[in-house]
Amino acid sequence: MTWHPHITVATVIEDDGRFLFVEELKNGKLVFNQPAGHLEPDETLREAAIRETLEETGWDVELTGVVGIYLYTAPSNGVTYQRVCFSAKATRHHPERALDTGIVGAPWFSRDELASQPERWRSELVLRCVDEYLAGPIHSLQVVRD
Incomplete structure (x- = not known):
């Protein structure tokens, strides 16, 4: 069997104690995640996150730091x-912009509002990234070398 890990990025965006999430349809269920996705060819990690x-x-968004680097194997499909995960601040909203397929909204929640809905997390990394952002340290963007 050939093992092919997937390289992904995610972004924790906080504004006055509230965090920006993605509400998306995954396997017939609405779940919450950080804005996240796969690295594309000829793209830097920073470019992918933005x-x-x-x-x-x-x-x-403007990236402000690195929360952490995580290795996660999804129990649903065994994919690693x-x-x-970057931290960022929101700089400009484009409410007229269509969101990616499967995305139904981009709500803002407090940490506790998110924590009260574990059945709606796409994975355990959703709350973990918020908690590690809050606990710190946030690492310099300089640790990511293009």
Whole structure:
């Protein structure tokens, strides 16, 4: 069997104690996730995080740091994902912009509002990334070398 880990990015965006999430349809169920997605050919990790956030939420963001790098194997399908999670601040909203297929909204929640709905998390990484963002440290963007 050939093992092919998937390289993904995610972005934790906070504004005054509230976090931007993606509400998406996955396997017939509405779930919450950070704006996240796969790295595309000829794209840097930073570019991927900015692009995925815009495509999934309609928000432009400015990356501010790195929350962490995670290795996660999805129990549903056995696929392994390497997730580079960035922190960012929202800079401009484009409410007229159509969101990616399968995305039904981009709600803002407090940490506790998210924590109260574990059945709606796409994976355990959703709350973990928020908690590790809050606990710190947030690492310099310089740790990501293009």
